[in-house]
Amino acid sequence: MTRKALLAAALLAALPTMSFAAGFNWNATIASDYLFRGIDQNNDQIALQLGAGYGFANGLYIGVWGSNVDFGDSTDIEIDTFIGWAGDINDTLSLDVQLVRYNYLNEPTGVDYALNELFGRFGVGENFTFTLAFTDDYLNFGETSYFYGVNGSWGFANDFTFNAGIGYSTIAGPLENFVDYSLGVSRVFGPATVALSYIGTNGSAEDNFGDDLTEDKILLTIGFGG
Numbered sequence: 001m002t003r004k005a006l007l008a009a010a011l012l013a014a015l016p017t018m019s020f021a022a023g024f025n026w027n028a029t030i031a032s033d034y035l036f037r038g039i040d041q042n043n044d045q046i047a048l049q050l051g052a053g054y055g056f057a058n059g060l061y062i063g064v065w066g067s068n069v070d071f072g073d074s075t076d077i078e079i080d081t082f083i084g085w086a087g088d089i090n091d092t093l094s095l096d097v098q099l100v101r102y103n104y105l106n107e108p109t110g111v112d113y114a115l116n117e118l119f120g121r122f123g124v125g126e127n128f129t130f131t132l133a134f135t136d137d138y139l140n141f142g143e144t145s146y147f148y149g150v151n152g153s154w155g156f157a158n159d160f161t162f163n164a165g166i167g168y169s170t171i172a173g174p175l176e177n178f179v180d181y182s183l184g185v186s187r188v189f190g191p192a193t194v195a196l197s198y199i200g201t202n203g204s205a206e207d208n209f210g211d212d213l214t215e216d217k218i219l220l221t222i223g224f225g226g
Helices: 003-010 203-209
Strands: 023-031 047-055 060-068 077-088 093-105 115-124 128-138 143-156 160-171 178-189 192-201 217-225
Antiparallel strands (some): 047 060
């Protein structure tokens, strides 16, 4: 397989970013593409993403999330399993700690994309979330990587929400550290949440993964949940 396909494969999916409320929860999303930290995971194709989980009264939760992918080889499905704990520290701060296992189906013979990532998310007030993630097996090459992210959301006229985020990935080894960013709006329409986002990366990401995987894109998502 190509180097580009191998790099893209390990950049994973848009795993669940919220803990689960007590009881059973599910979500379903159709998206115009599948991007993770600004990197294309599905070759400019529509993605169908499904998730389910269970939250316990003490803050623990478990779940699974999946999506179709296209890495340019036979790999076509990603299934992420995760376990975590979420709770309030005080009236202003909240904490969500999550361990994710990324799994892939129909990988080529001799290829194993699976890896683990540990997340810590700190909520500040109603508008900001700060994320720190760590893996010791970035790109499944045994390299250490940290991800630092800041996301914000603000409501405005007629139930719209403005969303913005920026992330910075540091990578041990020959690849360059890179930045990803997003700006978008979302709104709830009955049972559906519709979001339109502009997503991009800086030149270092293009140096790592190529122009096709890192070009700026408009992403449309329609999500349902319960």
